[in-house]
Amino acid sequence: MVEMKKHEPGMFCWVELATKDGPAAKKFYTSLFDWGVNDIPSEAGTYSMVEKKGKEAGALYELGPQQKGVPPHWNSYICVESADDAAAKAKKLGGNVILEPFDVMEHGRMANIQDPTGAVFSVWQPKEHIGAQVVMEPGSFCWNELYTTDPKRAGDFYSGLFGWTKELMPMPPPTGEYTIFKKGDAQAAGMLKIPKEMGPVPPHWLVYFAVDDSDETVEKAKGMGGKVTVPPTDIPNIGRFSILNDPQGADFAVIKLEPRSAEA
Numbered sequence: 001m002v003e004m005k006k007h008e009p010g011m012f013c014w015v016e017l018a019t020k021d022g023p024a025a026k027k028f029y030t031s032l033f034d035w036g037v038n039d040i041p042s043e044a045g046t047y048s049m050v051e052k053k054g055k056e057a058g059a060l061y062e063l064g065p066q067q068k069g070v071p072p073h074w075n076s077y078i079c080v081e082s083a084d085d086a087a088a089k090a091k092k093l094g095g096n097v098i099l100e101p102f103d104v105m106e107h108g109r110m111a112n113i114q115d116p117t118g119a120v121f122s123v124w125q126p127k128e129h130i131g132a133q134v135v136m137e138p139g140s141f142c143w144n145e146l147y148t149t150d151p152k153r154a155g156d157f158y159s160g161l162f163g164w165t166k167e168l169m170p171m172p173p174p175t176g177e178y179t180i181f182k183k184g185d186a187q188a189a190g191m192l193k194i195p196k197e198m199g200p201v202p203p204h205w206l207v208y209f210a211v212d213d214s215d216e217t218v219e220k221a222k223g224m225g226g227k228v229t230v231p232p233t234d235i236p237n238i239g240r241f242s243i244l245n246d247p248q249g250a251d252f253a254v255i256k257l258e259p260r261s262a263e264a
Helices: 022-033 083-092 151-162 214-223 259-263
Strands: 012-019 036-040 047-052 055-062 073-079 096-104 108-114 120-126 141-148 165-170 177-183 186-193 204-210 227-235 239-245 251-257
Touching (some): 012 022, 022 047, 022 055, 022 214, 214 251
Parallel strands (some): 073 120
Antiparallel strands (some): 177 186, 239 251
16 A cells, blocks of 8 residues: 655645535445545534545545535645645736635645636645545545646646646547656646547546556446446556546546556
């Protein structure tokens, strides 16, 4: 198990599902990924930590009345040294701060940001909570991928905000050119232009969860009401992936990583 003690600034550190039906979402994902759940009640509602072998892998919560119109979705967090500095810098780079920096009790400080092409993400300044305690293992997130209408504009934004460098990787159609974002020597995320075949999809970040068997996971998800957006597909030297849509409409991906990719 890849147990995390710290996430480096500029790297993804947490994933969180906003859903319409908390109990139904918990039933779907705990069965799919063999997660345990630790419900934390609060005045704002229940925040459910999801755990893999006792280690926190992410969370989910139910959308409230104040979020009317917001569709179910997975949100990804990027670790930063200062949420305030990141929010201020995002504005200067053409981004939109949806939620200004605020403290999450003693756990950390965060902000919600929209990049210049429309994709939304969060930044996390850790205090008592580092983020995910386990990554890159089956049942935990292992990759984050930006779908955008303007790779140049988005790439410049994230490079300026997080110090990411860009490495181009040729891919077969319909993907075409794929960008790997790197923080130092580490791969931080991926980016691609939204293929026309996907239809009018808004820019967004997609979270990937590692699994032991992509085909088996897809069949299990289908049996519980999930839909398949991209069927199990091999990526040479990377792994076998699929993009799914949970019963309430949130998109996510699963991937069986090749041994080298899992170790990266």
